[in-house]
Amino acid sequence: MGTQHLELAAPPEPSTEPLRNGDTIPLSHSSAYPTTERTLASVASVLRGGGVEHLEVISTEVNNILSGNADRIRSLIGKLDTFTTALNAQRYEIARAIEEVRELLTIVVDNDATLDRVLTDFPPLVAHFADQRELFTGSVEALGRFSDVTGRTMAAARADLHENLRLLQRPLKELGRAAPHLPGALEILLTLPFTADEVGKFVRGDYINLSPTFDLTLSTIDNSFLAGTRFSGALRALEQAWGRDPNTMVPDIRFTPNPLTAPGGPLIERSE
Structure with missing residues (x-):
């Protein structure tokens, strides 16, 4: 009992070459007898009935589960098939998500000191906000009142504001049309009637060169x-x-044609 034995048996087709030092026998040409432990385990299984009585219990429970639930089980199997099909179709996305989670965890590990500082400094900040909650509440309520007043004011002035914006379109449109001429006009705004470039020519020190x-x-x-x-x-x-x-003589202003009605006119452009 418990001892090990080794037996060398001649193969079915023995070789004519004798064994020498260093020769090996492949494991595929070997066999082993059951150990004592395996023998005793087999005997124990036979003496205890080998678990055959459990097979009856398992069979009975499986039969109870399947009885009257065929449709539900069939539906469950169909849903499992759909689930596994969808899961299989998304296996690349799942693998990518797992990889991204791994990268996120790597970043978290690399910034462990920063996270530790955040978790250390964050509770006092939360406590401060908790202490100032009445101030925040008052600010929100005041903002609500301001919004209500603004809404009522804008509603009351909506018609006038609309009319002002409509009337403002005309001067803004004309200002846009006159935009190319504004730089030239600005040149004489402060030096009228001379342009800014000509100021240095008629102002010389303490006297002005002017020929009116x-x-x-x-x-x-x-x-x-x-x-x-x-x-x-x-x-x-x-x-x-x-x-x-x-x-x-200069033309008589009484008989000078109106630039709006002059032949070939109008000679000036009027705003709409």
Whole structure:
């Protein structure tokens, strides 16, 4: 009992070469007798009935489960088949998700010190927010009241605001159309009537180089000061009576064509 024995038996087709030192016998050409432990275990199984009585119990329980539940079991098997099919179709996504989780865990491990600091500093911050919850609540309520007032105010002024925005479209449109001319206009805004580039030419130190020309002819004075009055044209007639050629006089404003209705016009562009 418990001892080991080794027996060498001649093979069915023995070789003519004798065994020498170092020769081996393959395991496929060997066999083993059962050990004592295996023999006793087999005897014990026979003496205890070999678990045959459990087979009857298992068979009975399986029969109880299947009796009257064929449709449910068939449905369960169908659902399991659908589940396994869907799971098999998504195996690459599942593998990728597992890989990404692994990478995330690697990042978490690499930033262990940072996470430890966050977990250490976060509780005091939460406690501070808890202490200031009344302030936060008041702020939210005040914001709600402000929103309500703003809504009522905007609702009351909606018509006027709409009208103002509609009227604002016209000057904004004209401003956009005049945009190319604005740079030139800005050049004379502060140095009227001279452009910014010409200021250095007429201002020299403590004196100004200026050569004004004043037109004091009667026809010009008539256009400038008497236009629209009952005396309009009187000075022009007097100048013409003194011998002034009408073709050399400034045009009479009373008979100058309206630039909006002039032939080939309008000569100026009006806003819509």
